[in-house]
Amino acid sequence: MLIYLPIADLPLNIFVLLATGLAVGFVSGMFGVGGGFLMTPLLIFLGISPGVAVASVSSHMAASSFSGALSYWRRRTIDLQMAAALLAGGLLGTWSGVWLFTTLRTVGQLDVVIAFSYLLMLSAIGGLMVSESVRSILRKRQNKPSVLRRSGAHTWVHGLPFKFRFKRSKIYVSVIPVCGIGYIIGVLGAVMGIGGGFVLVPMLIYFLRMPTNTVIGTSTVLTTATMAMATVMHAVSNHLVDAVLSVILMVGGVVGAQFGARTAQNMPAERLRLLLGLLILAVGFRFGYDLLTRPENLYSIRPLGTES
């Protein structure tokens, strides 16, 4: 059954969209990630313009991170002080990201920048994940214990001024890197339509030495806020948020996430990470392929608003 997406301005099969939502939801539930890095590319591959895909997925990401944030809240694994500091940077980052998005769109380079950012980010992260999980699978085969990082180890980040004690995470760290990380996630989210959880979580662990019990809950608070703000700002400055598309994706995504989470419980963690890494690499390569091969039609057109 074809449904006409008003803002994307094209008819698509509603079952294809629901299936996309389900599949991405399944993956996101399985790996505990938001799934924006898969949803946005899939929509682009379905023929939706990158701008509409990014803007519409942000509302979908707000929904899935909010449902995550609520369940972490019930388990009391959210560091509100940390979340507030991240948000200060995150909201500024979202604002800059939407500004950048609008500017790139005016000069006609938005699509290429989105594709290029995805290529860089996905191949870097996918590559890291695959090599890291292959190493740990091999280590397990040889029956060597995995090396644990010392929890008290300090990095250069800990020498920065304006230190603050984050009570629930039990860390004492400068607010500068915290706001900085929030800012980066805000920009990435607004330009690429990703919650950024899979960039944010490693950053919080590596740079701030945040304990794993609060890191995921806290990151869902940040992504809920940045994605909600990105949705509003994309709607106001670019008119690209397709509410019909978002709602269909949300329904599929929410249901899919539950099945994904259940499947993941019966799978070893390394193999799960290897799978996710391969998936990320595949999506990244697809962007690279599209950038490097000659497009079928060199010309594209875009209306500049109607004067009737």
Next chain:
Amino acid sequence: MIALLRPSLLGLAALALQAAPVTAEELVSTIAPELISISSSYSGSSVVAFGAIQADKPRAHPYDVIVTVSGPRQSVVTRRKERIAGVWLNKSSQTFTDIPSFLGVFANRPFEDIASAEALRKHRIGLERALFAESTADQSDPFMENLIKIRTEEKLYTEQPKGVTFLSPTAFRVDIPLPQSVLIGEYKVEFKVFSDGVPLVQRVSAFHVAKVGIEEFVIKAATDYSLLYGLATTMAALMMGWMASIIFRKD
């Protein structure tokens, strides 16, 4: 469709009866429907225009009819990708202001058989002649050529040399196909009657396209009340997330 056509045919007959005696050709026309509403299940449909030519004395040559339909105007940027350092990027671009968002040119036989090249150019008949004349583009501008190509693929621009059917030597009908992506607004229909390459009479009429249902509501909200629309979408997203966390609560 039949039910729609019958009253318009009767109307046409009434118009023909009322017409005063003529010294040369006169043209009466009617369009059905005059207001076309597009809903979410719409997958393209068509508007039908009828016309009748009235003459005081018969001509030696048969009549030819050319119908040009043009939709609401908009400005369009055409961009061209070029290879830069191995990557295909949008490089050069050209803006065309105030060109029709929909353009259909219909005739009863190939334009070149109806009138001379000079007459066709003068009356801007055919997609390329109409668009090149309206914009500053010169005859071989690749940006305009590709704009026409893309719009033709989207069925927004169409040229049908056999789109006009004569029902009798003086009465004709033309089916104007409209794809789903047509803009709302007024569509101008221009009838031109030729005989033996000579333009005899022309007439301009119009129909309207409106969009109804959820998608028109969404488009209107997104453009006219964008802040409210953004807030509502976000609220809906948060509600959905909240509901999901309750329904699938594990603890």
